[in-house]
Amino acid sequence: MDPRSARDVLRLVAESFSGFGEAGTGVSDPLGWPGYPEKQRELDMPESVLCGQGRVRGIDCALIAFDFRYFGGSLGSRTGDLLVRAFDEAVRRRLPVVSLVASGGSRMQEGMLALLQMQRIAGAAARLRAAELPHVTVLRDPVAGGAWASLASSADVVFAVPDATVCFAGARVRGGSDDTEAFTSNGKLALGQVHRLVELEEVGATLAALLPLLKPTSAEAPDVPDALGHADLPESGAEAVRRARAAERPRADAYLDDYFDNRLPLSSADPGMLCGFGSRHGNAIAYAAQAGTANSPAGFRAAARLVRLADRLRLPILTLVDTPGAAHDAQAERDGIGPAIAELFTAVADASVPITTLVIGEGGSGGALALTSHTRVWITPDAYFSVIAPESANAILKREPAELGATIDQLRLRPQDLLELGVVHGIAQRSGA
Known part of the structure; x- marks a missing residue:
């Protein structure tokens, strides 16, 4: 040959x-x-x-x-x-x-x-x-x-x-x-x-x-993945943060493997942003999943491309949110972290296909929200969603380190708080729970 x-x-x-x-x-x-x-x-x-x-x-x-x-x-x-x-x-x-x-x-x-x-x-x-x-x-x-x-x-x-x-x-x-x-x-x-x-x-x-x-096989929104960690809800905001940051907590790969019958990953140049296509119960679904790290501009751009492609091909989309926040070092600024996040916000906002989002860990600020559906957002008992990392919020408010626990509680970032506030639409459950 x-x-x-x-x-x-x-x-x-x-x-x-x-x-x-x-x-x-x-x-x-x-x-x-x-x-x-x-x-x-x-x-x-x-x-x-x-x-x-x-x-x-x-x-x-x-x-x-x-x-x-x-x-x-x-x-x-x-x-x-x-x-x-x-x-x-x-x-x-x-x-x-x-x-x-x-x-x-x-x-x-x-x-x-x-x-x-x-x-x-x-x-x-x-x-x-x-x-x-x-x-x-x-x-x-x-x-x-x-x-x-x-x-x-x-x-x-x-x-x-x-x-x-x-x-x-x-x-x-x-x-x-x-x-x-x-x-x-x-x-x-x-x-x-x-x-x-x-x-x-x-x-x-x-x-x-x-x-x-x-090739699209269904116009329906992807169903919500099962929660893979704790079944009970955290009693305090501090516990919610500890759970989300625990090394043993199930990560995106575990959720994707549990959810899809088969999938084909595509490189995104950011190991913290997993993109690809999968099949669940015979239905083709695109996915973009954060893997628990601070995402780079390349990661946000890869997710935006994935969302735009899925929308054009009429494929429903699953997103998994898990990041302490976007990268904010000098290299990220040089590479255009702000415009990259804006590009993903725009792609999600423009999408006409259904998007289902599950927050599976840390939901840190705009870097997490950019990947989040506008209409169908769920959260696991092991996750939180916050305007910014609690430590950063404490610093912005000029509070002492000893006041961090109070700040976390005031942010109302627990799953049950977010459901009450209308930020999320439901709390995912473990299979059989």
Whole structure:
């Protein structure tokens, strides 16, 4: 198997494939480039992409596969024709798009006519989004230039093979760099620009796990997860805070594993923000869950992207709240923590699909509220929700440390207090309780 070959990769990923139509016979030479027509005739393929309808583990989809052997999988004017047609056929046939990309960028021999294909691809991808259909891309090796900055980066879910070159400017353009990791799929994963690393041999199975979770099966709000910790309510505010901060308290991973029959996590570049898609009783649900740490701007942006994608695909959303508050150090400020939180507030406010929220631990200030539903909020007996961390509230009020307990009680942050105040709509119970 040649990983550069479109046909070989399609055989590996899909059990069937039928093309939408080839690029036609003859050569394309809009600039009269010396030797370009002759080189095209030497290659035993019509263009740098194959596009058609295929089946991946029994799931129908529109498949786009780049062939790196044809001018480095570059984008030319005929490439653009084929890609636009593939997206439009996907809309007409109501199919998700899967693109298997290996490309060096725009084709030099076609100049600006090649570069303009980025606009055409963006337009075709926008029509797919408007039709509420998903685009999943798989970055092979390499992916650079126009293919990365238009087709691949605009996908809803981005997979990549490990250690692939993924960058906007190739080495010949950018020159040397000490930070080689930044130009790899592994580096892009750490930055949140890739959602998951997948070996090429595992792509078919991973797509088969993901694609059903991107198709809405119910318009109903997700049901409330069971509480996994204490069944009784805390007697004091201080006890509520102690429970929420206890190391042994069940965390987001435990709740997600208990709730979903199966799920596919996606990296968010913030280990404290867990994002992905799951299935519960046959219903596809998107989720964003805080894992008990102070979330970074990257984490809030990942959650906002997840909410917007779920809303566009008409998928209901489950959110789990558990954070002492947003990160507030100098790096968080430089990275735009305020705008990132605002982006998540806006995404939740704009969402027209139902969102169910369960507060499972610390509900610290705006960093917690940003992930919270406006209409369906529950809390476990092991959790609290507060305008700010109690210690910070005590400091703002210029009170002595000995007065912290009184401040906590005055904040009325216990689950039963929040229910009485109308902040939450119910207190989750343990299964069988």
